[in-house]
Amino acid sequence: MSKTFLIARREFLTRVQKKTFLLTTILLPLLIFGFYALIIYFSVKTGDHIQIAIVDNAKLMTNINDKQNGDIHFNVVQNVTTSELDNLIQKKQITGYIVIPENYNIMGFDTLSLKSDKSIGILTRDKIQRKFSELLEEKRLMALNLNKKQIDSIQNANTLQFTSLQGEKDSNAKAGISYGVGYFSGFLIYIILFIYGTMVMRGVMEEKMNRIAEVIISSVKPFKLMMGKITGIGAVGLMQFIIWIVLVLILTMLLPLFFPQLAQQTNNLPMQPGAMQAAESVKNSGELQGIMSALSTINFPLLIGTFIFYFLGGYLLYASLFAAVGSAVNEDPQDAQSLLLPITMPIIFAMVIMTKAVNDPNSSIAVFGSLFPLTSPIVMMARIAHGIPNGVPLWQLLVSMALLIGGFLATTWLAAKIYRVGILMYGKKPTWKEMWKWAFLKN
Template identity: 65%
Template sequence: MNKISLVAKREFLTRVQKKTFLLTTIGVPLLIFAFYALIIFFSVKSTDNFTIAVLDKANIFNGSIDSKKGSDVIFKFVKDDTSVLKNKLEQKEYDAYLYVPENYSITGKSTDSLLFRSAKTVGIMTREKIENRISKTLEEKRLMSMNISKSQLDSIQNQKESITFSSSSGKTENQTKVGLSYGVGFVSGFMIYIILFIYGTMVMRGVVEEKVSRIAEVIISSVKPFQLMMGKIVGIGAVGLLQFIIWGILIFAIQLLVPVLFPQLFEQMQSQPVQPGMMAAAETAKQSGALSGIMNGLSEINFTLIIGCFIFYFLGGYFMYASLFAAVGSAANEDMQDAQSLLLPIMMPIIFGIVIMMQAVNNPNGSLAVFGSLFPLTSPIVMMARVAHGIPDGVTVFQLVLSMVFLILGFFGTTWLAAKIYRTGILMYGKKVTWKELWKWAVKKN
């Protein structure tokens, strides 16, 4: 155990003391923020106004079309005829014009239709904005012609049936809490998915570098191959955990600056589609007040359970997959393509896990979600999607304990197999290894 800690300490200090670690740890969040800021800047600041001349011969709109604050589509009513508008269109005085013929009727009985002509192709989002605003204005005009006011229609549309959802235990389910659980489960599972990929690959590259440089031969003269492998996994894992914590703090701090620097961003976000799992949270929050609705939903989520499970599944998943990545790295030679060709069977369960998680956040008690949360190679990702919904609504205590036991057994099993492969592969050079040969190394007797 002492030798494992010495190897882990060496791996940790060697990487942390490099300038590249500092540059990567600090530079990546800043680079992400700069890229993010540029996207927001160009989406908010660079939008050109789209001016439309309206020639309303039938006086349907009465000189006004439903306007939205901050919209980049501008309607300007004119008295010119179509020939003049065509010339002004060619001279780029207007981007387009809308012609309403004299015989046009809002009741739909006339044969004439609205004519929209633009100087250039209209984008799909701009086209949708134009159609929505015109349709909304015409809808109000039709209601007024039938002596129905807009407030009366809104009153009818806003009358929704009050349906109380509850679980089998009789506990009432908060719609906001369900939506927030969806988001928390998705983010937690996706974070572990990223961790397994990034830091598992770091372990593999570290093993390959030591093997190619022949440093491993010197170290193995003092420690056993298993101790070297575990020390490397623990050391690189500590580096990754430290880097991940710093990234999380910096990105969270940077996110707080976005509303200050780009206040128009949230106006645009309101018009964007909402994720299906979050629609319930958004609707409930809108009705009861955004802040109070979200706070009530957050208070019902068991964050102590989620954080505890996240740490356990993060460590269990990392150590299990890191040992497999280390085994692949020990079998590789100078050409990294050798290692890449052996990675597919290891990467497939991780990808399969994120696919199951996408289903588990919406249906945590489905058969596929239950299987994925119990199977050790996918449970670190899938179980977080179920735990976010709580106990016993998202996952039962028995299933959670069974999943943890399977993950621990899976860790010991993969580490034992990886250690046997590592012991042989770390000292083998000049031979391209296949999975068939790796299996022979794993099952052969000492």
Template identity: 65%
Template structure:
């Protein structure tokens, strides 16, 4: 055990003390957030709305169209569209709408917006919405139907959802569970790829440079493999924690330096319009999420998934020589279950109780990703305790099994040079007698 920890310490310090670690862990996230802040800042201060002149000779709009973020409507007097065209050509307006007195809004007559330059797709949609809303209100008044009457007909009754245990299952809770499950699953997916391949590259480098020959003269191949897995996993854990601190810290810093950015963040405009009761409801929904359970399970499945896949990546790295194409062909059987897990996760976040989601959350090669998508929907409401315990036990057994197989492959492959290894040969190494 001391030798494993010694190798793990060497792997950890070797990577943490490199300049590339500081660049990728600290500087790169800061640069990304810097660009992110610049994009938001210029989107707030650099945007310009389209100024549209409206000549309403049919008195449809009653000299009033709601202003949008993309368009500003100015009502003017004009007897023909040519007068408005001249004003747009002179640069006074960006476009115009001419409504003749003979227009029939109840028929097939359409309203035309003429602009000096092409209007973007999002701006088109917002302009169409405000104009159509005004036309709809005008048609209702013509039929002696008030907007309040129409709204009462269109009003939807709220349907409340709950589980058989009596706990509330609101749309907000389902949405938060969906987001939490998706983010958790994708984080573990990225971790398995990044740090699993990091273990494989570390093994390949030591094998190609012949350092492994010197090390295995003092320690067993299994101890060398486990030391590398634990050391690189510790690097990943430290890097992950630093990223969390940087994400939270830079976000707080952005809002403190640029308070106006809060209006430009995704969903901020909607958040500014909610009432105090909606905020209280959202906080109540967040309180219903079992965060200790989610965080604890995330750490378990993060560690379990990393240990399981990193042992397989280490086995591949030990069998590969200098040709990187060999590594690509041998890692395909390892990558396919991870991709398969993502496919199942996309199903599980929407239907966490389906047969496919249950299978994916129990199967060790897919459970680190799929189970996190299910746990976010609730334990034991959605995920019974027996499924959670079974999944964890199977993941532990899967890690022990893959470690045993990988150790036997590693023992042979780490000292084998000059031969292209096939998956069939690696299979023989794994199950042949000592």
């Protein structure tokens, strides 16, 4: 039996048989969903509703009270003075008020003021501004003698339909779903590289500090020892990852049963601008029917297959580098932190590129990030969610895979050279310059 396999099996069994493995594997998803459930619960029970009073001296805002929904409400008031409104704000009965003067021109663009006692956050300001602008827009259209049916057709009309050269429709719902799936997949690999790469480094450090490596090296070559540790810990991560996926799917189906207002509260949580646009696109595309139609356009077999490939390829590439750092450091953990910067920077850089790639998968920076081996495991997942060839041409996917395999072989060779010297080196503070010399030492 291969010595590499024996080492991998030892690494796998010693970690899987620990109680901490079972606790982290089962309890971590439960804790995450528990915190998420608490956030939803407090959002539902203690969420603040914004009450805006409109003093409509121009008699423009009629019949708006019957159309209020969500957490922002506009209420038209008559024969109320500003001092009375100030008292209502002090008593927390309203958040603020808007005074529309009697000579206000609905077809003009005069600026109105919203007066409030407390500072209003930037996201809430944007929502208030958007909803009030929608009310004014409807009144402007009605001033042009348009009926309700005509106004609805103007507001809900889609003036552009995006299609590919092959004639396939590229709906807003599909773009929104692709954004969400790509961002989630890339972020998941980002977390995996950090967690399991650090796990490999700590495993190597423990054996070196406990002098176990000196005994093992007497019967196995350093390269086989390193590959055995990487393979064994990688198998632990893959098993843990599969269990997490199953638990997440189960909990995702159960969570709406306990919190029926999940979808509404999720839409009210803060999101980054790109995610807000994607969510709005999905919302405006026919609700559930549009979402299900968009999901059917996602090539999930391709997505899952590429995810497994880039998960394994990215892990093997970075795990060898983390192992090299672990073999070089001594008792002081701060030495490891100083050496990790050149390894963690490409991962962070890949995350930055991914935020661009999910919105524009064919931009030059996204193409570069998906081809460069140190960033491709994260960036390519953001592009592949948009499909082939719309998001990623097939040749770019094949080239990216080939470069990732080549990058893994190159980093493994380099890390093995460092590992063979560093695992038996004590008493000297390592530097990258010193490790570079180790990589080219002759046997």
